[in-house]
Amino acid sequence: MMRDLSRRLVLGGALALAGATTAKAAGRLAWEFRFPSIEEDVLDFASFRGRVLLVANTASFCGYTYQYEALESLHASLEPRGLTVIGIPSQDFYQESGSNAAVKAFCEATFGVRFPMTGITRVRGAAADPFYLWVKQETNGWQPSWNFNKVLIGRDGRIAGTFRSGDEPNGPRLTQAIEAALRQAPSGV
Numbered sequence: 001m002m003r004d005l006s007r008r009l010v011l012g013g014a015l016a017l018a019g020a021t022t023a024k025a026a027g028r029l030a031w032e033f034r035f036p037s038i039e040e041d042v043l044d045f046a047s048f049r050g051r052v053l054l055v056a057n058t059a060s061f062c063g064y065t066y067q068y069e070a071l072e073s074l075h076a077s078l079e080p081r082g083l084t085v086i087g088i089p090s091q092d093f094y095q096e097s098g099s100n101a102a103v104k105a106f107c108e109a110t111f112g113v114r115f116p117m118t119g120i121t122r123v124r125g126a127a128a129d130p131f132y133l134w135v136k137q138e139t140n141g142w143q144p145s146w147n148f149n150k151v152l153i154g155r156d157g158r159i160a161g162t163f164r165s166g167d168e169p170n171g172p173r174l175t176q177a178i179e180a181a182l183r184q185a186p187s188g189v
Contacts, residue, residue, distance in 0.1 A: 029157030033131040035088070035118035038100045043086070043118050045131075050186035051082050052160075053153035054169075054178065055131075057123040057144045058087045059095040060106045064148040068111035070169035074178070075115040081182050082155065087117040092124050093147050123149075135159060152177055155186040 030045050030053065037043040045053070056071060068087075075085035089096050089103045097103045100119045107113035123132045124143045135151055136143045142162045150167065152174075154160035161177045168174065 028134055030131070030134075030153040030159075031157045033129075033134070035121060035129065035131070038089070038104045038117040038119055040100065040119065043116055048084050049157070050155050051084050052155055052178065052181040053084050053086055053151075054174075055086045055088060055151045055153065056169075057090045057092075057121075057147060057149055058107075058117075059090065059093060059147040060097050060103060061095040062093070062147040064146070064165045067148050067165075067169055068107060068113055072111055072113050072115060074169050078178065078182065083178060083182060085115040087113065087115060088123060088129075089117065089120045090123045090144070090147070091120055092122060092144070095147060096120060135162070150174065152181060154181045155184050 031049045033045045035043045035045075054071070054074065056067070058068065059065065071085050071087065074083065087107070089100075097106060097120075103120065104117065107117065122128045128136070128143065132143060138159050139162055146165045148165045150163040150169075151159060152161040152163070160181045163174055163177075
């Protein structure tokens with residue numbers, strides 16, 4: 001009986017600790033995350049506070065790589081209204097160049113990409129960047145299943161939607177969600 005009580009106390013303490021960790025993470029906002037930038041500097045999401053972010057995990061050698069063009073078009077046309085597209089190159093699906101410099105050169109030369117990009121980053125699994133671990137926790141398990149999956153962050157720093165590769169940047173599902181996010185007034189920024 002004493003051994004069973006000890007086991008329950010240990011299990012209860014572990015569950016309480018897990019609950020506290022979940023509660024703490026649930027209160028986080030996108031503005032708390034930072035990435036190494038593609039230029040080897042820092043890309044701090046806090047600098048985008050009050051803007052709508054469309055965060056896409058990208059790759060240079062994927063069947064969806066053509067989406068860079070539409071992502072750049074979205075960024076250029078909606079940036080004055082408060083949208084920032086952020087590209088996050090990832091080698092998680094084995095379709096990215098081996099260096100940040102190669103990714104940057106390819107994106108600029110091939111698609112004229114001018115939106116901010118991070119350095120090559122893990123986006124899924126236990127070794128994923130903390131931003132993607134937060135997204136997974138906040139969305140009950142969503143994580144990129146392939147390249148060019150997208151996370152929409154509202155002006156409030158919370159996740160406004162997640163989208164798969166087949167959700168084209170200029171398609172109705174994504175553009176409607178972006179428009180709805182842009183209509184929201186920044187609160188407490």
